[in-house]
Amino acid sequence: MQSLLLLVDRVSTWLGQIFAWVIVALTLMITWEVFSRYVLNAPHDWALDVQIMLYGTLFMMAGAYTLAKNGHVRGDVLYGFFRPRTQATLDLILYFLFYMPGVVAMTYAGWIFANESAAIRESTFSATPLPVYPFKFVIPIAGAMLLLQGIVEIVRCIQCIQRGAWPSREQDVEEVDVDKLKAMVHVKDEDIQALDKFVAPHGGSK
Numbered sequence: 001m002q003s004l005l006l007l008v009d010r011v012s013t014w015l016g017q018i019f020a021w022v023i024v025a026l027t028l029m030i031t032w033e034v035f036s037r038y039v040l041n042a043p044h045d046w047a048l049d050v051q052i053m054l055y056g057t058l059f060m061m062a063g064a065y066t067l068a069k070n071g072h073v074r075g076d077v078l079y080g081f082f083r084p085r086t087q088a089t090l091d092l093i094l095y096f097l098f099y100m101p102g103v104v105a106m107t108y109a110g111w112i113f114a115n116e117s118a119a120i121r122e123s124t125f126s127a128t129p130l131p132v133y134p135f136k137f138v139i140p141i142a143g144a145m146l147l148l149q150g151i152v153e154i155v156r157c158i159q160c161i162q163r164g165a166w167p168s169r170e171q172d173v174e175e176v177d178v179d180k181l182k183a184m185v186h187v188k189d190e191d192i193q194a195l196d197k198f199v200a201p202h203g204g205s206k
Helices: 002-019 021-039 049-067 084-119 138-163 178-184 189-201
Strands: none
Touching: 002 049, 021 049, 049 138, 084 138, 138 178
16 A cells, blocks of 8 residues: 555656756746847747746646645644644545545546637637647646545545554655764764864964
């Protein structure tokens, strides 16, 4: 079971890392558009439409990745003081009351929305019309990934309630742990203190 949960984590992470490159594309495009508009005096009427579609794609596809990393916003001021079992029970209730109904509705409605858009070959209203319907299929795809990752998180909640501790999850980016870093490079506190004499001001000792 744990290997299956981690597999879903890896898929969410992989998709999140791929679509993170949209940030680079957006940055380059906005930079070029600003240069083109204010230096070359040659703005593009379709630029804003593309930016909106790319940002929407990034926003939607980052959801499952963020959930897999336990990175969504919550009231940690209170939540962090709860025992793991209490945290898991609260999460489980909220998943069933709000998360799952909302994600199922978004996925279902998004699929209908995308198909209707494809049926009429929907495009933007700019002077240079761009196809919109391919991007609208991002909605049900993102919803399906959120649904799958949500099921994984529900299973984790149940496991935590049973065992009293949260199960492991796929790691990606985490804050630097100084103690782990010291152990990795085989450095002790005594070694660091021995180097102080080389960096301390010469006039500091008596």
